[in-house]
């Protein structure tokens with residue numbers, strides 16, 4: 001049995017639509033084992049959207065590796081332990097894809113390089129900003145090309161915290177992508193290019209005072225916030241209590257706020273505000289650090305199957 005731990009991820013980070021994302025210390029565990037025959041899939045907590053047959057996303061990701069390397073298990077047991085909430089903009093699907101590819105590569109003899117695994121995952125997900133940090137950790141600047149992903153990984157210091165607001169409703173990435181306009185005004189494109197560039201520079205040089213300006217966006221949030229009734233309330237209270245920017249986590253509906261070292265005061269203020277504004281019942285709130293490792297194997301038990 002091979003056990004792989006894979007982190008959640010938050011993509012876009014404001015202006016960096018489809019090209020920036022960070023891994024977070026919230027994990028799924030994927031356990032895989034070759035068996036005599038068949039496909040056995042279990043998951044906890046279970047969810048009606050998690051398929052238990054060849055439509056399962058982790059299995060589909062694993063099969064892309066088996067097809068790539070030309071090796072197939074006789075049978076496969078997959079057990080999923082899910083901490084990452086589904087359909088909340090925290091990279092649940094990307095964790096399945098990157099974790100499944102990572103686990104399948106281990107099971108099939110490690111023939112794929114990290115670069116090949118990063119590309120396979122981004123191609124399957126359709127954009128690299130969740131799957132790449134899920135695979136390698138850190139805060140990643142990434143572009144999906146024809147045959148590879150061009151990326152830079154930045155190791156995030158522990159002083160930068162990520163306040164995560166998770167609502168009690170789902171918003172699928174597919175739907176949240178379909179509502180975006182096909183065309184935008186030139187000035188809005190220029191607006192985002194500037195903020196994304198400023199974000200990359202501010203985060204890598206530690207100039208966090210620039211982050212509130214650098215996390216503004218005109219490409220996706222103006223359209224998606226209409227689907228999240230409390231979006232402005234959450235963003236405004238975060239900024240009021242000193243967050244260095246607050247924005248949609250990926251395609252939403254979760255919201256992320258960047259917090260510097262005074263996070264305990266921030267955390268207490270936010271908890272009080274959520275209660276006073278009667279939002280606490282509908283919004284889970286936690287403060288996470290960035291994960292800088294990505295998908296990792298944390299146990300390998302020899303299989304009973306003799307080849």
Ligand SMILES: Nc1ncnc2c1ncn2[C@@H]1O[C@H](COP(=O)(O)OP(=O)(O)OP(=O)(O)O)[C@@H](O)[C@H]1O
Nearest residue numbers: 049050057082086087088089090091092093172173
């Ligand atoms: N932990 C999981 N185990 C198995 N399948 C999953 C899991 N998470 C997601 N999936 C599959 O991926 C599909 C899309 O999942 P989900 O809606 O969570 O992803 P998303 O909307 O693309 O991204 P995010 O999770 O970041 O919101 C689900 O319908 C489900 O089939």
Ligand SMILES: N[C@@H](CCO)C(=O)O
Nearest residue numbers: 011017018173250251
């Ligand atoms: N860049 C993607 C991230 C999805 O998590 C989007 O915003 O649709």
